[in-house]
Amino acid sequence: MNRAPFIFLGVFCALAFSFVGLVLTNQLTYGSFTTHVDEDEGKAFPLQSPGLAAQGKLVYQDLGCVACHTQQVRRPGFGSDTGEGSRGWGERQSVARDYLRESRVLIGSQRVGPDLRNFAARKNAAGTEPTAESLYHYLFDPTLVSKDSAMPRYAFLFKSQQILGEPSTKALKLTGTHAAQPGYEIVPTARGEALVAYLLSLKDTYAYPETKNVYTPPAPQKKAGAPHGETKVEEKKEGHQ
Amino acid sequence: MAKDPSPSSELTPERASPHSAEAPVIDASLRTPLVVLIGSALVWLLIASVLGLVSAWKLHTPAFLDSCEFLTYGRIQPAQSNAFIYGWSFNAAFAVSLWLMARLSRGALPGCGVLLIGTLFWNAGVTLGIGGILTGFSTSIEWLELPGFATPLLLVAYALIAAWTLVVFRAGRSHEIYASQWYIFAALFWFPWIYSIAQVMLVFSPVRGTVQSVVQAWFASNLFLLWFASIALAAIYYFLPKLLLKPVSNYYLASLSFWWFAVFGSWAGISRLIGGPVPAWVQTVGAAASFMLIVPLVILWMNFFGTLSNRWSSLKGDITLRFMGFGIVAFMLVLAVWVLGALHGVAAITQFTYVTVAEAQLGLYGFFSMVVFGALYYIVPRVLNTSWASKPLIGLHFTASAVGVVLLVGSLAVGGISQGRLLADASVAFADVTKATQPYLFAANIALVILAVGQLAFALNFFWTLGRAAAPAVRSAKDLLSVQPEAAR
Known part of the structure; x- marks a missing residue:
């Protein structure tokens, strides 16, 4: 048969x-799904990322940064990403709308390094947000900025060039063994600049209506704001599972 | 899937019928394509092994080779996983499914030109893709990193190889369709579907937002469950009764587990997105589908352990059975971990840690590769018409693989759990979390060295045997046939 x-x-x-x-x-x-138009601000969120940042994303992609870094902040109470007593990786959890403008969504699956979703809006121990300068130094040699860092160096994103006239404003301030030879300076390559521009564009700070109604396990939490019942019910169901 | 439950029909046709004489003819017709497929699989296995050692070393010693852009962890790690998946695993899966299909359908291969072209294209595509990842063209989509310029080649090559496997099925003289064949038949059809959908929706014409993440999770879990697991289960359903000389216990349930996998398993992978930026119902459905995997888990348990009961001693004497026994246990564990990982409390800890790596390794190495190794130990001597060149190397391969997998998965799982617990505790600095995982990563690296030793032994043995078979002083076919049975045992 x-x-x-x-x-x-x-x-x-x-x-x-x-x-x-x-x-x-x-x-x-x-x-x-569409962008959220905020009439008070006259903008559609999420914002379009600047051109250099878009190029930087391609560098992020080709170097495979996603192998070690996620880009998704989980809601309060699920892991320690955000909320009270958390690592403060985001001001809120990531929602689907955050990724709308990205042609390639790299939410990642490994946290060998920290989450980067809200990297640019995150303050370090000294209370400052990352700057291009600190990022250049970090990528050139992570131990210059954070001595315990386990990230490899990305020195190939930098080049040594002869100082002609005024030194470059982007030149790294290096001392000791790292310093460039006299008359030369170490500056980021175009890819390095693009990557830094991308990292500095990673900010999910705008609060969408759907980010306000998140269920968090410890009961006495602030009540929901806008009447977005559906989202709330779904999130709740899921949280109790 | 009602099936004649009489024991004889549950055995493979070779033993159950007086057709055994045709087996050598079928094997001989498969010689060239199988040698090419297995040979390329082994070369990729060794390449993946080297890449794996480099990437594992970089994980605990970040300064290792960090001045070279091609060897950045973010490139070498996907190069390793893609070489392992598309290089080793696919070539090996093609070889095993082709042989099983030919034997079960009792059809000799009507020429191998198309198959060889397909194999050539496939390997060219993988080479191009891995080269692309190392030179910065990675898509950065997990398990789909091969750049868009390589993948159409893979699909064409796949079409040629799969079509030819189906030709063998149609050309065969057996009218019975065995459990192994359902799995192969289905897997051959499922893979191009999930792969082309993933390519179109993620690479060529990307869908918006996190729908991409849903498609990726759907693809990756189905690649494992509907392709790799299907091929490996096909091999187990074939070899277990054949080598134990007894029918599969509760065989009538096999079709239930097959359909259960197909219908619910294909939803289960989405559970890896728990807590992610995707709709809540997707996460819930994924978790529910994952829990449903308990049913096939129980059925496979009854099928395989029921068959093995009272025959545990045969595991010692038969290398194929030993590898498959290991693989079966690994698969049960993978399914159990899958179900556990869908629990909220567990996912909150294990998500994004080395536990997920351990799970993938347990599935791809501990289960799929081990079963395929076992199958190849049986297939190669028959196809080459000679016995394995070295028995000690076989023993070394098994021991190294078993010890390596246990150490690798164990260290990554334990390290991953501690990593997850520390990550969940916001008072522990991130650098301290990294520091705490170092010893486990080092142990995993040692495990990879042990695995590599086993792989070298296997590759050496295969090419040595191949050399002997090709040597002019081949003994007469009759002599060789009489040596065969002990060759694999």
Whole structure:
């Protein structure tokens, strides 16, 4: 008896079930999600990232930074990403709308290094936000900035060039063994500058309506603001699971 | 999937029927393509091993080779995983499924030109892709890092190879369709579907926002469950009864677990997005589907351990069974970890840690690769018509693989749990979390060295055997046939 056609039909339907259920349904329901227009500010969020940052994202992608860094802040109470007594990796959890303008979404799956989603808005121990200068030094040799850092050096994003006239404003301030030879300076390459511009564009600080209604496990939390009942119910269900 | 439950039909046709005489003919027709497929698989396995050692070393010693852009961790790690998946695992899966299909359908290969072209294209595509990752063209999408200029080549090559496997199925004279064949048949059809969807929706015409993450999770979990696991389960369903000379226990349940995997397993991978920026219902559905994996887990347990019960001693004597026994246990563990990982409290700790790496290694190495090694120990001597060149090397391969996998998965899992717990405690500085994982990463690195020793032994043995088979002083076919049974045992 030849059952091959029936097996084939079953095999087809089985995968079609999850393809339609997961891939197509999601594409149809929120694949056409739109930006949030804030009339007070006259802008559509998330903001378009500047051109240099977009180039920098390609550098981030080609160096495979995603192998060690996630870009998703989990909600308060789930891990220690955000909320009270957390690592403060974000002012709020990441939501789907944050990624709308990205042609490639790199939420990542490993935290060998810290999450970077809200990197540019994050203050260090001294209470300052990252600057291009500190990032250049960090990428050139992470131990210059944080002596315990386990990140490798990205010295190949920098070049040594002869100082002609005024020294470059982007030149690294290096001393000791790192210092450039006399008459020379170490400056970021175009890729290095782009990467830093990208890292400095990583800011998810705008509060969308859907970010306000997040369920957090410890009961006495601030009550929901806007009446976005649906989101709230969904999040709750999920949180209790 | 009603099936004649009489024991004889559950055995493979070779033993159950008087057709054993045709087996050598079938094997001989497969010789050239299998040698090419297995040879390329082994070369990729060794390449992946070297890349893996470099990337593992960089993880605990960041300064290692850090001046070279090509060897950045972010490039070498995906190069390793893609060489392992698309280089070693796919070539090996093609070889095993082709051989199983030919044997079970009782059809000789009607010429191998198309297959060889397919294999050539496949390996060219993987080479191009790995080169692309190392030179900065990675897509940075996990398990899909191969750049867009290499992947169409892979799909064309796949079409050629898979079509030819189906030709063997159609050309065969057996009208019965065995559990192994359902799995192969289905896997051959599922892979191009998930792969082309992933390529179109992620690389060529990316969908908006985190729908991409959903597609990626759907692809990656199905690549494991619907492709790798299907091929490995096909091999187990074939070899277990054949080598133990008894039918699979509770065989009637095998079809249930097959359909269960297909229908619910294909939803389960989405559970890795728990807590992520995707709709809550997606996460919930993923978790629910993951819990459903308990059913096939129980069925496979009954099938495999039921068959093995009272025959544990055969594991000692038969290298194929030993590898497969290890693989079966590993698969049970993978499914169990999968179910546990879908629990909220567990995911909050283990997500984004080395636990997920351990799980992937347990699945791809501990389960899939071990089962394939076992199958190859049986297939190679039959196809080459000679016995394995060295028995000690076989023993070394098994011992190194078993010890290596246990150490690798164990150290990554324990290290990952401690990493997760420390990460969850915001009072521990991030640098201290990294520091605490160092010893585990070092242990994992030692495990990779042990695994590499085993792989070298296997590759050496294969090429040595190949050299012997190709030597002009081949003994007469009759003599060789009589040596065969002990060759694999």
